Amino acid sequence: MRRRVVVTGMGVITPLGHSVTELFAAQVEGRTAVGPITRFDARTFPTTFASEVKGFDLGRFVREPQRFRNCGLNTQFALAAAKQALEDAGLLDPARGDRSRMGVYLGSGEGSDEFPVLVRALAYASPPPGTPGPVDPARFTQVMLQWMNGPRESEQEMYTPAARLALEFALEGPNLACQTACAASSQAIGEALDLIRCGAADVMLAGGSHSMIHPLGVTGFNRLTALSQRNDSPQTASRPFDRDRDGFVLGEGAGMLVLEELEHAKARGAPIYAELTGYGSTADAFRMTDPHPEGRGASQAMADALADAGLQPADIGYINAHGTSTQANDATETAAIKTVFGEYAYRIPISSSKSMLGHLIAAAGAVELIITIMALRQGVIPPTINYQTPDPLCDLDYVPNTARQARFHHALSNSFGFGGQNIALIVSRFSS
Template structure:
């Protein structure tokens, strides 16, 4: 069968450096850091006392207060970002077949804050199990997609992908495949996360994953820098409307770009550490290029997973050299996590949005906070350090890798009729 073409017609973002797509993009190209001392709880006794929180966000500005109380923050973020994307797409649901519009969402953790609060309340009680009746539906990782579908009455494919930090990239790849196989006309996809909590910070600190640069949070996320010491935890959501090309054209939709392909692989190596030679990262990029029917030399840029961990950045840099060879030195490579922190299951969505906008505007966001080269990383690679660079971007790949060895890569390209 002939595969259908899939385009992006709507974008939505709620991030630590901007609460709309426009604010997010301005934050990116200006090298804005979203890291700051934690405000959600008293972090005095924590090893890491800072994170990339969403700022100046009042849920009642977007969702009825009574309904918002039934949602964990990760689901609230999902609904707000998806609403921006749906409005941006210009959907008139009265004229569309909602049986053929779905929601495929990603979240690595789901309602962690809800789980934490309910267990703490039980532990502080008299031992009688008095749980909030909304405990389970607020906590489960699939509920965000449910809320989005119910808001608009979307009755197409609806499920959630969970693959740690690759979750929203897997969601986008699934949405892409459902549409190009003719199983849906459009899908709202992306991911959300809200793990800046006592349990989230404490858990990641316990495994020595987070930066502890408490004296200077804004420079703590420093991918590829010799002195990086872990990632900075972030939160928020990214949403995209993926649509079959002819369906989009028929309703006169604006088109941001085309989804070219998606790749997946596994490290099969360790529960948290990447393969030291970047084997899974190499394979996922090769698989993505193969799916898109493109050569390495067709690619202009790579938005790295680039978390600012000692092992991960080295392994991914090796993988890029393995895949692209000499062409690697002509790429614009960047890690927007240097600004947003690591949004875990939502990372793939907001980073794909950054990749799309680099094509739309011809500007590559920087990798900020680079001070010292790492001898284990090839200094001739262009990591777009510290300042945005203008470039005509036609094809960009975005990598996401998750605990458990889950790897996912999505390729976006300039739309050509």
């Protein structure tokens, strides 16, 4: 028989709170975290707002936080969320259990360039204004070597966040990190599930962490015209499934879950929040920038997750949508849900956490799965806020604007990544 996997700990750092309780309360209330960008002066950017983590203090979560001063926010957020999750699961003490059977799978963001230094060096190595020509690489390297901070740069390498988690929390088992854009942390959770099922580990700390609220992150998304530019009304900018949606709102943060083999969790009397029962992973194989118009890969991922969990479509009582608030995603996700659920699609409550949180990119899926688990446990479905004008292409029940009481046994969470990676996860009320 296949090994069963349950969730025994959860932790978050989000724009709506630095604990699962705070986050879920805000989601149920329909509160938004979106506001003007404060991290740098973005007043002349095409998009001037985002969903920022505020008041973050790493010292609340780890001792001697200055040890991580050279790390990026993605590593710092991951450490703080991981500490909550492991403490919640009763596994913070490194003397607890066989640490070689406990691993990490992080859907992780990339490091960032030190923007002022980069611009200064590029300008220094460029021909004077009005004289077009290439940047001189030799002059560029000459000043970069003087102006960059080596220890900071070494922490920007993409393998460092997963390593920092393993080192800080004594998790010596399988260590992996993936980056599949907006699907990354869901994919990390799905593959961590498989690692436990196949016996490679008994416990996996799995989730994601990301911050792209820096000048080059916002610049890059703005050039792709992916972000909402509703600068006169930031708080209503993220409006998944609404007809007037005009792009996503950039968020940041981390979500971490402790996944554990059922017998292992029972044997040590761990809290069991839910069972992770289904995982589907597919590729669109369509375009770099756009989802497949009928949501081919997305519907296949949902169907695969149902099959993996041994469930029928009608068993699903709630869908936490990817729901980014872009024209393309919300229409194709709706189409994909209809493909899988048929007529029943109209009767499932569907909501988008991103309407309040913004899009946490690599961290989005993990945070949204935690919200899904809380909805399953508390019998309350958070709403999709800012839903005002129906779109004929999005004609399902998106739980508009106010939370809803609902008891259900199984819920599905979608995450679709830029570049065509589609992930669906199913969580179920635990029963032995």
